[in-house]
Amino acid sequence: MTLARRPFRPGAFSTLRPSHKPSKRSQDPVAPETYDLVYRRAGGRCEAPPDLHRDGECRGRRHVHHRLPVSWGGRPDPENLLVLCSWVHSWAHNHPVAAIVAGLIVPRRDGERPSDPGRYPVTVADGRRVLLTAEGYEEVA
Numbered sequence: 236m237t238l239a240r241r242p243f244r245p246g247a248f249s250t251l252r253p254s255h256k257p258s259k260r261s262q263d264p265v266a267p268e269t270y271d272l273v274y275r276r277a278g279g280r281c282e283a284p285p286d287l288h289r290d291g292e293c294r295g296r297r298h299v300h301h302r303l304p305v306s307w308g309g310r311p312d313p314e315n316l317l318v319l320c321s322w323v324h325s326w327a328h329n330h331p332v333a334a335i336v337a338g339l340i341v342p343r344r345d346g347e348r349p350s351d352p353g354r355y356p357v358t359v360a361d362g363r364r365v366l367l368t369a370e371g372y373e374e375v376a
């Protein structure tokens with residue numbers, strides 16, 4: 236028995252690829268203190284709620300995700316950063332509308348200005364709806 240080799244189809248894996256370019260990272264370095272703060276806030280775990288995961292389980296490495304993308308003016312601040320496993324990270328970039336509802340992505344503009352991620356709540360791992368601050372989570376009604 237021989238295995239047929241199929242020709243490579245460009246775009247065949249495009250649904251697995253985040254829609255933003257990771258190389259943007261280099262233009263917007265996250266300060267080491269901010270990484271520490273965000274990972275501490277997250278308790279070292281993915282901050283996304285179980286229902287955004289397949290079977291409720293994290294998959295892959297953890298990433299620090301920009302809720303307002305760098306290319307939209309997003310800053311390397313705790314309010315804009317969320318620790319996500321790679322599965323949820325890809326999910327968010329491939330399902331932007333649902334990700335905006337969950338608060339994983341912040342809408343691009345608020346009137347004339349880039350949105351302020353500190354004003355957009357996010358649903359976190361324990362199901363609470365919170366605002367992200369430099370100090371941690373601030374619960375919203």
Ligand SMILES: [Zn+2]
Nearest residue numbers: 281293320323
């Ligand atoms: Zn996860």
